[in-house]
Amino acid sequence: MKGIRVDNIMAAMNAGQRGAFKFWARGDNPPDHDRAPDGLNFVCPGCGDLGSLEFQGRRHGLGGGWTWNGDREAPTCTPSILHDSRTCGWHGYLTAGEFRSC
Numbered sequence: 001m002k003g004i005r006v007d008n009i010m011a012a013m014n015a016g017q018r019g020a021f022k023f024w025a026r027g028d029n030p031p032d033h034d035r036a037p038d039g040l041n042f043v044c045p046g047c048g049d050l051g052s053l054e055f056q057g058r059r060h061g062l063g064g065g066w067t068w069n070g071d072r073e074a075p076t077c078t079p080s081i082l083h084d085s086r087t088c089g090w091h092g093y094l095t096a097g098e099f100r101s102c
């Protein structure tokens with residue numbers, strides 16, 4: 001499923017646009033795309049609910065568990081993504097802007 005970068009992730013989720021994604025940054029309201037993002041929100045390819053990743057090194061030198069290749073249009077994040085294991089369980093990869101189930 002091709003990922004689509006959107007400006008409003010909540011609108012994308014409400015519209016059922018699975019695979020939509022948006023970078024987020026702390027203090028980022030309204031969004032400022034010049035800042036280095038702290039993570040990525042996405043509309044889960046499996047269930048259509050909101051998911052979130054936090055990138056490494058963004059929280060006082062700790063941050064979340066994902067790497068990001070710096071590409072804002074076709075991001076690659078590692079390791080794999082597991083959406084809420086209780087309610088959804090979608091598991092896959094975001095590679096070059098493409099969500100792939102595994």
Ligand SMILES: [Zn+2]
Nearest residue numbers: 044047083088
């Ligand atoms: Zn899901």
